[in-house]
Amino acid sequence: MDLFEYAREQNMEKEAPLASRLRPVxxxxxxxxxxxxxxxxxxxRAIKADKLSSVIFYGPPGTGKTTLAKVIAHxxxxxxxxxxxxxAGKKDMEAVxxxxxxxxxxxxxxxxLFVDEIHRFxxxxxDYLLPFVxxxxxxxxxxxxxxxxxxxxxALISRSxxxxxxPLEKEDIKTLIKRAVYDKEKGMGSYGAKxxxxxxxxxxxxxxxxxxxxxxxxxxxxxxxxxxxxGKIHLTLEVASxxxxxxxxxxxxxxxxxxDTISAFIKSMRGSDPDAAVYxxxxxxxxxxxxxxxxxxxxxxxxxxxxxxxxxxxxVAVSAAQAVxxxxxxxxxxxxSQAVLYVASAPKSNSACNAIFSxxxxxxxxxxTVPSHLQDAHYKGAQNLxxxxxxxxxxxxxxxxxxxxxxxxxxxxxxxYEPGELGYEKVIGERxxxxxxx
Numbered sequence: 001m002d003l004f005e006y007a008r009e010q011n012m013e014k015e016a017p018l019a020s021r022l023r024p025v026x027x028x029x030x031x032x033x034x035x036x037x038x039x040x041x042x043x044x045r046a047i048k049a050d051k052l053s054s055v056i057f058y059g060p061p062g063t064g065k066t067t068l069a070k071v072i073a074h075x076x077x078x079x080x081x082x083x084x085x086x087x088a089g090k091k092d093m094e095a096v097x098x099x100x101x102x103x104x105x106x107x108x109x110x111x112x113l114f115v116d117e118i119h120r121f122x123x124x125x126x127d128y129l130l131p132f133v134x135x136x137x138x139x140x141x142x143x144x145x146x147x148x149x150x151x152x153x154x155a156l157i158s159r160s161x162x163x164x165x166x167p168l169e170k171e172d173i174k175t176l177i178k179r180a181v182y183d184k185e186k187g188m189g190s191y192g193a194k195x196x197x198x199x200x201x202x203x204x205x206x207x208x209x210x211x212x213x214x215x216x217x218x219x220x221x222x223x224x225x226x227x228x229x230x231g232k233i234h235l236t237l238e239v240a241s242x243x244x245x246x247x248x249x250x251x252x253x254x255x256x257x258x259x260d261t262i263s264a265f266i267k268s269m270r271g272s273d274p275d276a277a278v279y280x281x282x283x284x285x286x287x288x289x290x291x292x293x294x295x296x297x298x299x300x301x302x303x304x305x306x307x308x309x310x311x312x313x314x315x316v317a318v319s320a321a322q323a324v325x326x327x328x329x330x331x332x333x334x335x336x337s338q339a340v341l342y343v344a345s346a347p348k349s350n351s352a353c354n355a356i357f358s359x360x361x362x363x364x365x366x367x368x369t370v371p372s373h374l375q376d377a378h379y380k381g382a383q384n385l386x387x388x389x390x391x392x393x394x395x396x397x398x399x400x401x402x403x404x405x406x407x408x409x410x411x412x413x414x415x416x417y418e419p420g421e422l423g424y425e426k427v428i429g430e431r432x433x434x435x436x437x438x
Contacts, residue, residue, distance in 0.1 A: 167209020
């Protein structure tokens with residue numbers, strides 16, 4: 001690398017987006033995702049020991065998939081190559097594979113290929129990589145926002161470890177924002193900016209666990225805000241709101257009023273008062289509440305408080321949540337209103353809620369064994385061990401029902417589901433009463 005090329009790379013690094021400049025180079029610098037990179041976790045040990053096998057990172061945008069790949073690039077002794085599936089073609093992959101073969105044959109050096117947006121590769125492109133992953137010519141790191149079990153070749157899946165990254169916690173986002181504002185080496189500390197506490201809370205809250213979203217807002221705020229009389233750039237709540245293009249949730253009085261309104265909203269739906277429920281919905285919408293947050297609360301209520309008294313309530317709520325994401329405001333308020341009125345007006349039952357909590361309590365309390373006649377009988381030698389022997393296939397009997405024991409011996413008389421007397425659950429209750437009495 002000559003002097004001019006080095007200078008060009010240094011300038012590109014300085015001009016890179018804030019989210020890129022703040023990207024960690026070691027595992028210790030990574031914020032969040034401790035469920036997969038904690039010190040006692042497999043991925044942490046594999047990266048530290050430079051013994052990584054093919055992996056696929058799966059999770060929402062801004063959760064650190066590319067970050068982890070870059071950390072691996074900085075810690076591995078292998079050749080690290082990156083391509084993006086949205087623009088790369090077969091020729092790009094052929095070039096990577098050819099170089100990997102040479103490095104392996106001549107220097108016994110491994111090659112790690114990072115494929116961003118791997119779900120964008122078609123079946124043919126994924127199939128091309130398969131034999132080279134299989135024989136160790138390349139170690140594959142795939143990153144995708146889509147469920148890999150649906151979007152990635154099953155053969156590649158079977159040869160890779162899947163690690164799901166979760167949206168970052170609010171405290172993790174706050175840590176990154178502070179690093180962005182005050183870090184003089186990688187962040188924007190040299191600008192002399194200061195972020196107000198309510199602006200920090202707001203950005204961390206509305207970013208939805210997406211670090212890139214929060215950091216982009218911080219960068220935009222610092223670069224576009226004039227200095228105050230004290231010579232500092234002040235990232236206020238208003239600035240933060242403009243930069244992330246989300247309204248600040250405002251209620252009439254204190255912050256407690258925010259939670260009080262949400263509480264009243266949920267309790268009104270549960271209490272079958274559609275007028276009150278839609279009023280509190282209007283109040284939240286007027287205050288600028290996140291419509292996706294509202295949709296989530298409706299879905300929870302539809303299952304927790306309506307349940308099988310009207311199974312359609314959850315279907316309506318889920319459909320509304322999907323429609324809200326696709327359509328957005330202002331039309332989303334009509335969709336939310338429809339869902340709220342349906343859930344509030346539906347017959348109520350919390351039997352599903354009681355059933356799962358009761359079952360979980362039993363799982364914690366008793367050590368049980370699956371009855372032998374219910375155990376898997378499909379593998380070789382299973383029948384010699386008595387697996388599946390005596391199982392009665394329900395569809396061979398009248399009304400597709402035959403009485404037999406399904407619960408473990410230790411809790412065989414337990415009852416977890418007790419249907420209510422309202423709506424469709426009354427029909428369920430009558431049928432179960434008949435079956436349980438036989």
